[in-house]
Amino acid sequence: MDTILVIGASGQIGTVLVQHLQNQYGLNRVIASDLRMPQAFSGIFESLDATKADELAALVRRYRVTQIYHLAAILSANGEANPIRTWEINMQTALNVLEVARTQNVSKVFIPSSIAVFGPSAPAFDTPQQTQLDPTTVYGISKVAAENWMHYYHVKYGLDVRSLRYPGVISYQSQPGGGTTDYAVAIYHQAVQGQDFTCFLSENTRLPMIYMDDAIRATLELMEAESSRIRVRTAYNLAGLSFTPAEITAAIQKFFPNFRTQYAPDFRQQIADSWPKTIDDQAARNDWEWAPAFDLSRMTEEMIHHLSEYYQ
C-alpha cells in the first residue's frame, strides 16, 4: 500500500491534486503538507517547511512515505522580487526531497518543472524536448537546475523520479500563486462577476497553457506509467493549448458579449516574451500516451460554468 506525501499541498495545483490522490488511494494514505493549511480541508495535514531537511525526514519516517509529490516553489513573477531567496527555497526544497527519497527508500518522486526552463534561444513555436535552455528568470534557472539534479539522482542512485514541464495551469478550484500566466485565471473571475479585465500582458502574447483537469491527469498518468517507459528523466514537455489574451477574450465574449479586456503590460511581459508560444510534447505522447482533452472553447465553458456557481 502506497503512502503519499504532497509538499506544497495548499497551492493552486496541490489543492486539486490532493483531492484526486485521496480519491485514488484513500483519505488515510495521503499526507498533505505546506507552510499554511488549505481552506476547508479534510484528510491528514501536516505543517512543514520543506527547506528544513530534518523536519521533512521525520515526516517521511513517521508515515512511512512511499511516494512524494513536491509542489512547493516560488513561481516566476513572484520570484523576481527576491532572486536569491527564490533560488534558495526552490533548490533547497528540491534537494531535500531528492535526498530524503534516496536515504529513506521512497519508491517514486514527482517534482514539476515548467516551460520557464526555456529562454530566448529556444524555438518559440513547437519548442522541442531537447533544445538550448537559457531561462531569463531565477525561477527558470532553478527549474533547469532541478531537472539536472533529478536526472543525476536517477542515473547515480536509480531513484524513480519523474517530471513534467507544466505550461500555465488554469483552474476554477484554486487561485494561481504568482506566475506569468495567472492572467488566464483572473480574466474568468472578472468576466463572471460582470466586470471588465485589465491584462498585464499585451493582446497578442501567445503562451502555452493547460486546463487543470488535463494537468492532473497528465501527472497521474506519468506517475502510473511503467518505469521502463519513462525515457526522459529530466522533465517531459507537456502541451495543453496555446492562446493569446485577445483569443481568450473572444472565447469569453461568446458567453458575455459585453465583456472587454484592456491591456496594461507590466514586467511580466518581458518574461512572457522569453517563453515558448507552443510546445512539442511528442516525447510524452510516444512514451506514455499523453493526449490533452481541453481546447479553448471547452475550457472556457467549464470555467464559466463552475465560477458562475461559485459567485452565485
Ligand code: NAD
Ligand atoms: P503555488 O504557489 O500555488 O503553491 C505552492 C505552495 O508551496 C504554496 O501553498 C506555498 O505555501 C508552498 N510553499 C512555499 N514554500 C514552502 C516551503 N518552504 N515548505 C512547504 N511549502 C512551501 O504553486 P502551484 O501553481 O501550485 O505550483 C506547484 C508546482 O508546479 C511548482 O513547482 C511550480 O513551479 C509548478 N508549476 C506550476 C505552474 C502553474 O501554472 N501553476 C506552471 C508550471 C509549473
